[in-house]
Amino acid sequence: MAAQFSEENIQELKFRLEDAAIKCSERCLYQSAKWAAEMLDSIVPIANYDTDPDSPMDIPEAPRIPENPYLRTQDPVEAALEAQESHKYLLAKSYFDTREYDRCAAIFLPPAIPPVPLPTASPNATKSRQSLTPQKGKSKNSNAKDPGGPRNPYPRISQKSLFLALYAKYLAGEKRKDEETEMVLGPADGGTTVNRELPDLARGLEGWFVQQEEKGLDERSSGWLEYLYGVILLKGRNEDEAKKWLIRSVHLNPFHWGAWQELNDLLGSTEDLKQVEAHLPENIMTLIFHVYCSQELYQATDDTYQGLSELDSIFPTSSFLKTQRALLFYHSKDFESASEIFTEILILSPHRLDSLDHYSNILYVMGNRPQLAFIAQIATATDKFRPETCCVVGNYYSLKSEHEKAVMYFRRALTLDRNFLSAWILMGHEYVEMKNTHAAIESYRRAVDLNRKDCRAWYGLGQAYEVLDMSFYALFYYQRAAALRPYDPKMWQAVGTCYAEMDRVEQSIKALKRALVAGAYYADDTSQTGSGLGRKILDPETLHQIASLYERIGEEEEAATYMELTLQQESGQVPVEEEEVSSDNEDDQDGNDTQRSSRRARKSASFNQHEEEEVTWHGTGVTATTSKARLWLARWSLRNGDLERADQLAGELCQDGVEVEEAKALMRDVRARREDDE
Structure with a gap:
């Protein structure tokens, strides 16, 4: 693919990434905006800039920067609506940026819940209203006009404003859900608390899409609402429909990285990836998505490395691509190479905290305590209230065997972000060390709920149930881990051990x-x-x-x-x-x-x-295991009459210094057998 990229293609790629960064930022999708801006910066040639600050700049002779054709809204109707709503949109976005999500949504959408509860005529009325609470919004309007199908409950506003309002309502529901669960693994944190805004949002968006299709306006869609609908369906466990809408979103808006990430969360195996790739657009984002998903699925294959090399030729300084390469080395247990890449990233961008928790895992496995302490200090100095920072510090305390402090930091990471996968897994590891098996199981279960592709959580569940002498359950989880990483010997050793404990020797x-x-x-x-x-x-x-x-x-x-x-x-x-x-x-x-x-x-x-x-x-x-094998073979040779071999092995055991008394007894038996034969 790299060979097909000419200067015109590179310029278009810059325009598309610039457009994605600006439009994601306008819609408050800050992580996607950051990703697009970083990828854009990694391909901008340094030669375009004057590197000497003291040199005089002649403005008339400065090279003219071409105008980005993607920045303006293509649909004239949408452009007119956005122009009419520009002042309201600025107000709504300012509320969003100050985390006043309900206030932001109310700028464009009427409040769904009245500020004062309506008086009830009888006690039975209260009961009936409570039972209809999940279907609010449908009971008032749909019965009058459209009892047979969904209807559009939203006013006629631009897609940009509608996305911001609905996204704010979604985040308001997520915020209330986190507030209701209170402390991590506390009494209310059982995983049963849900975002109560999801049913109304799903119903409203479904009606909006139906109306657009009926009016023949679905071709004017820009892909943002499709992405939001896919996220809502994914949160509601409707994965097949979510996959369909996310694929539609990446077709309409391929440079929105958030949609690709949500689509990745729906893939549980390489077969799923192959099925989805058949329906994806043919562009550079699909190649980036393929490399990212392959890394997430532990596919450190030649095909993955080749795709990564092609992308490196287009984005030579991309920290994101360097991180993917480091994680591929990490999954292949090449910890030295992975550590070198992360060190290079840290030197180039010392304040970058993304994926720093993975770097701390690598240093933990290598036992490199000084380097782990160093990056913990850097992360703390940069931002001590980032989940990545808390995981780095937690790993440092875990390496020092201070497991209580490590758990405290992993809990802090989860308080900041309940969906931070590494913190759940690492906290489970710490609870295993502290012999708190039930808390470990709950931590691993929450990790599995977040990401079914992470074999560490499945393997941890197997270990926890093995400690409880529940081999049947342990075997199930070990098999799931082995299916995700079929080339990891540790997974198959665990499966074999469980089979042996269950007296299924041949399968073991x-x-x-x-x-x-x-x-x-x-x-x-x-x-x-x-x-x-x-x-x-x-x-x-x-x-x-x-x-x-x-x-x-x-x-x-x-x-x-x-x-x-x-x-x-x-x-x-x-x-x-x-x-x-x-x-x-x-x-x-x-x-x-x-x-x-x-x-x-x-x-x-x-x-x-x-x-x-x-x-x-x-x-x-010479190891303890090989000495055991030597002792067994010596006894076996003696039983089978091979006295010379038995004497040789027993003599080697005496030299090894392992099982010396047994070896001397064997040598005496060999001499006695020889004398009897003579």
Whole structure:
């Protein structure tokens, strides 16, 4: 796509982003306006500006900046209405900016609730009015004129003014909802409190769209009201309709980033993304949306990186795109690369707090306490009342094992923004550390309600239920996490452990073999081969667990094979091809799994014997797990009459310093067996 962008395309892109930033700001969609302005700034050539402040500027010779053709309203009827309402609009926007949402809406819309409650004729009248409360607005007018369908309850005003008024009513309802829930995870914070403005807003907008369609005016729509209707439907759990209206909104107004973000919230898998992409417009915003959704769905694929590189050629200094690349590295567990990118962003824009909570998560995993303390100080100095700042400070206290203080800061973040996903998840982690399992479960549930794509919340729920010895529930949540991140070995290890606790050994073995494939990595060996390629290292813990499960069901040959593989991870000398390991993940319908494993063990032994002196491979070294495998193999060899192998393994155990007494006892048994044979 980058190759198709000429200078004319770049100029048009600037015009469209400038138009989006201004119009989003006029409609008080400040986050979308900020995004468009930042993307615009990342493509403006520096050569257009005079960088020397002392040089004289000759105004007549200054380059003429072309006029933006998108800034003016295209529809003459809408332009006339906006001109008539300009003074009222300024007043309404000033009320909005001072957070007087009801007052803002009242400028253009008549109040829906009378200021003084009407007197009732009888006690039954009160009961009937309360039961009709969710359907206010429909009972008064629709019965008289249009009993069969929705009608437009709004006066004839411009779409710009109508959007501002309805958006103010929506935010007023959200504000009242937060006030009713009071403290985070308090008695009233059960997730049952709703925005009471939603039914009236949905009904009114539906009537407005029906009237526009009947009059043939739907083509004049600019996409803003479609976006608001989609948000309202999404809040009301009507996801299919919300998806339809948001797609319509991005067709009409493709450079409004807020609509793309809401559409992303409706996608739960890569299949959903493919279905939606078939209905999206073909422009650069669809490519940005694809990269953003792929990152949210943990798809760190070549296709995602290629799209990101194409966008980098158009927006070379975009902090948003740099953040997406850093998060892709983070999901791939390349914490060093992710940390370097976030450090670069912090150097270029030290007061930027967006996504700083993700950076603190990376530093937390790396155990980089000094750097985490540094960014906590920067964030606090910039704005201590931002949810991102509270999460950074909470992570710092969590790394210091001060979990009560960490919970306090995560609660503060949620007090500032109830929909801040990271705070719910991190607070759940802290409650797990504090052994408050029920509070952890509630925190993770709230995170899942906000974003079903975040595997951390599903995995946390699995951990919490596993602590409560409820393996069936834990298995369900672990499976959801594994479905979101199928290449994360930790997810499949958790699934396998749950199966083992439920005595479903064969399914446990299959899950652990998937973890084995997902967790395999290549150790670099540039010193010997010069090619940067290495041999595959397998997780010894998972191998030992699989071997123990095979022993549990009486298949000692398979157990011995995996014990051998566990032992061979010490030196990394495992000539196992990816296809062979992957084949263990399939159902063993032909009964040849044992033969494959035995053949693999023989190949490993042959490799160790002939190539040990030629190549030095990287391995795990002696660990407690490999020593357990060595002890098991020594006993197994003794039982099967392989006295030489048993004596060799027992001698190695004595050198390792692990299970020394057991090793000495084995050596005595070997000597006694040899004497009996002689």
